[in-house]
Amino acid sequence: MCNQFGAELVADFQRFYGLRLSDVVAGSVSPRSALALVEQLPEGSTFIVAARGGRDHTGWDTTAYLLAALIDSVNMTTWAVSAQNAKRKPNKPKPFERPGTRKRNVRAAETLIKNNPHAMPIPEYRLPKP
Structure with a gap:
């Protein structure tokens, strides 16, 4: 997930949760918590848009x-x-x-x-x- 959509996840963690994705690597956020946060990203997040197919899907909730x-x-x-x-x-x-x-x-x-x-x-x- 991070290999394919790493930049989008970094932006979404900062935008929606005020967290740095590097906090997961550093250990201050557990991987299980990070996965739960990824699963709860809103439909308009850059990660969800990228996973659906790219910028053409922006705004399509x-x-x-x-x-x-x-x-x-x-x-x-x-x-x-x-x-x-x-x-x-x-x-x-x-x-x-x-x-x-x-x-x-x-x-x-x-x-x-x-x-x-x-x-x-x-x-x-x-x-x-x-």
């Missing part, structure tokens, strides 16, 4: 995920009602973007390939369908 689900359900309900009553069916709404679900920008990748004479072209079957 339980409330944010619930709000995104609520937005998706309102959009789907609105779409279902309008599709039921419309002559021409509207497009199905896209889900609210959550961290970790962002797709790579294919056009940017294609531009990089075109500008690089040493790059190999992307096979047609790997390109997204419009």
Whole structure:
């Protein structure tokens, strides 16, 4: 844990508990107590954000995920009602973007390939369908 997220733990121990992580190494805080403190870090802590996947997850706590689900359900309900009553069916709404679900920008990748004479072209079957 310290190898992967050491800097985040140092910052969170200082920010939330007023402790130095070096106090654990020095022995003034037991490892069991330090582990309990790590387990009780709030969702917005830098350690939790880093463990979830990085800065893209900043601000995404339980409330944010619930709000995104609520937005998706309102959009789907609105779409279902309008599709039921419309002559021409509207497009199905896209889900609210959550961290970790962002797709790579294919056009940017294609531009990089075109500008690089040493790059190999992307096979047609790997390109997204419009």
